[in-house]
Amino acid sequence: MSRPMPLPTQPELKPNSGKPSTGRNRRRTGSPARKRPRAWRAHVVLGAVHCSRFQWDEARTAFDAALDKAALETSEHFFYAAFLAATSSMAEAERVTRSRVKRYPGNPFAKLAKGTLSYLTRRSEFMAAEECAFAALRDDEELWLSYLLLACVRYSVGRVRGMLSSLAEPNIKDAHRLLRMEAFPGAAILCFCLVMDETTEYKERHARKTEMHQRIESLELQSRESYVAPFSIGASASGRE
Amino acid sequence: MSRPFQLALAHLGANEMEAIADLSRACDEGDPKMAWLHLWPFFDPLRELAGFKTLLARLRLP
Numbered sequence: 125m126s127r128p129m130p131l132p133t134q135p136e137l138k139p140n141s142g143k144p145s146t147g148r149n150r151r152r153t154g155s156p157a158r159k160r161p162r163a164w165r166a167h168v169v170l171g172a173v174h175c176s177r178f179q180w181d182e183a184r185t186a187f188d189a190a191l192d193k194a195a196l197e198t199s200e201h202f203f204y205a206a207f208l209a210a211t212s213s214m215a216e217a218e219r220v221t222r223s224r225v226k227r228y229p230g231n232p233f234a235k236l237a238k239g240t241l242s243y244l245t246r247r248s249e250f251m252a253a254e255e256c257a258f259a260a261l262r263d264d265e266e267l268w269l270s271y272l273l274l275a276c277v278r279y280s281v282g283r284v285r286g287m288l289s290s291l292a293e294p295n296i297k298d299a300h301r302l303l304r305m306e307a308f309p310g311a312a313i314l315c316f317c318l319v320m321d322e323t324t325e326y327k328e329r330h331a332r333k334t335e336m337h338q339r340i341e342s343l344e345l346q347s348r349e350s351y352v353a354p355f356s357i358g359a360s361a362s363g364r365e
Numbered sequence: 366m367s368r369p370f371q372l373a374l375a376h377l378g379a380n381e382m383e384a385i386a387d388l389s390r391a392c393d394e395g396d397p398k399m400a401w402l403h404l405w406p407f408f409d410p411l412r413e414l415a416g417f418k419t420l421l422a423r424l425r426l427p
Contacts (some may be wrong), residue, residue: 176397178424210400212427244404280406310371314407317378 164194172203175210183207200224202237209241217241232260236269243276249284250277268302271295275311282318289318370396374407384408385416392424403427 167190174183187207190198198204199220208217221238228234239256247253257273264270275295282289292315300306373387388408392399402408403426411417421427 172397175400176395178392178400178426180425206397206400209404210426243406244401246406250406276407283406283409308371310374313375314377 164190164198167193168198168201168203171207175203175207180211184211200227202233205237205241209244214241214245218245230263232263232267232270235260235263236267236273239273243273243280246280250281253277254281266302268299271299271302272308272311275299275315279311279315279318289315292318369394370398377407377410381411381414382416385411385414385420388417389420392420399424400426 167186171183171186171190174180174186184207187198187204190201190204200223202221205217205221208214208220218238218241221234221241224231224234225238235256239253239260242248242256243250243253253273254277257270257277260267260270260273272295275292278289278292278295282292293312296308296312296315299308300312306312369387369391373384373391376384376387388399388402392402398405402424403421408417
């Protein structure tokens with residue numbers, strides 16, 4: 125049985141005056157930043173969620189709230205830099221990542237964040253990104269993200285200038301080895317295809333199974349287990365010869 | 366990791382329209398990497414295609 129509705133004769137509650145009269149109330153109504161000093165992280169994560177839904181206005185509101193609570197920490201967070209890059213504030217994104225590298229010179233992730241933005245902006249024809257990846261590897265040679273960034277750089281340089289592309293595939297392989305899984309099969313296919321397009325010698329030796337051809341076949345088999353057979357697509361792309 | 370995004374990379378060399386369809390699915394799945402769709406150098410070969418421009422407009426990206 126449902127509870128009866130309150131009678132209309134109930135005394136009305138007076139609105140809160142906003143002036144707490146006791147110490148306990150004062151603590152409760154303190155500013156959010158003082159009350160929850162680490163809440164900025166929640167706003168940063170919320171901003172990132174809005175970004176992944178492409179809700180840019182909502183993302184900006186969330187990041188602004190985070191900045192209000194912890195300006196330095198928020199501005200140096202990668203999610204914030206990612207948001208700035210997505211919304212075409214690339215100069216500001218690069219400024220905050222540079223600042224983080226200066227503040228944490230031994231942090232490879234700071235260098236990778238800077239390198240990623242340099243890659244996206246094609247700074248110095250990708251060479252700035254490559255330098256960041258190598259700097260991160262000097263800090264931690266087992267960081268798969270560094271190898272992934274190197275692979276991206278070398279693929280792009282290979283596509284634009286026809287050099288270094290043969291190095292991209294080994295970099296993807298290193299990233300997979302450190303991750304202990306083939307997390308980027310599409311990127312691997314792309315690198316394979318570029319190398320194959322450039323290597324006419326490979327085309328001439330197509331009838332014989334080269335080491336790379338065998339590698340494609342084995343990756344294709346693996347990809348069928350955990351992915352939608354992308355390697356057949358890559359092989360068909362490279363199989364134009 | 367997102368399969369549609371990886372599939373888009375795999376399709377890039379073979380079938381550009383298929384790659385755009387994959388990117389559209391990555392967008393439907395809310396892949397965070399799609400927030401940089403207008404920036405990724407990988408997708409430079411697609412930039413002039415109408416389907417790619419439509420996708421950018423859908424994501425409200427420049």
